[in-house]
Amino acid sequence: MWTKAGKALLAGCLFALGSGAVLAADADPQKQIDEIKGALPKFAIPMREVGDRFQNIYFAAKGGNWALAAYMSKYMNGAMNPAKVTKPNEYKVWQGFYEGAFAPVNKAIQAKNLKAFEGAYTAVINDCNGCHKAMGYSFIKVVKLKAPADNGVDYKVASQPGDVPP
């Protein structure tokens, strides 16, 4: 049996649903787009993932798991995709970094050249931090970890860089 309070609650919910539907139909599409954009990550959330994947790349390469290294690099870059929409100008700087300063790291992974990789990897940390400085975040200073950020995968599975599915 419906109690009085239950009925009132149900009526309230139906009213809220009804008025929501009316609102959505009336809403300005630009405002809705802005609201969705506002809910997408900017730089801080994707950068968390960039930071972790970047650390993992090193241990994957070192362990001869070249596919994992290539994979981590690919999705380190992919993590920044929301910034294409939320921070288009800053995203271009990221894209320039990934296609420029970071290219020697990717090249060494593809060539399975550990020596070239170590040099390129160490050097690019300065570029990560250079961008932090340029964007007003000199207090975010990337340092190389002694162990991967994520310990839940095996860094020593022998693999080829080309093993990553497209």
Ligand code: HEC
């Ligand atoms: C295009 C400029 C740019 C580049 C290149 C860049 N970063 Fe960042 N990073 C930022 C900005 C800006 C922030 C601060 C977050 C914000 O503005 O919301 C940040 C924040 C971070 C953070 C802190 C995230 C948090 O909130 O916990 C880490 C970790 C990080 N970056 C790692 C890296 C690493 C590793 C690289 C290089 C592989 C790198 N970043 C390259 C711009 C950059």
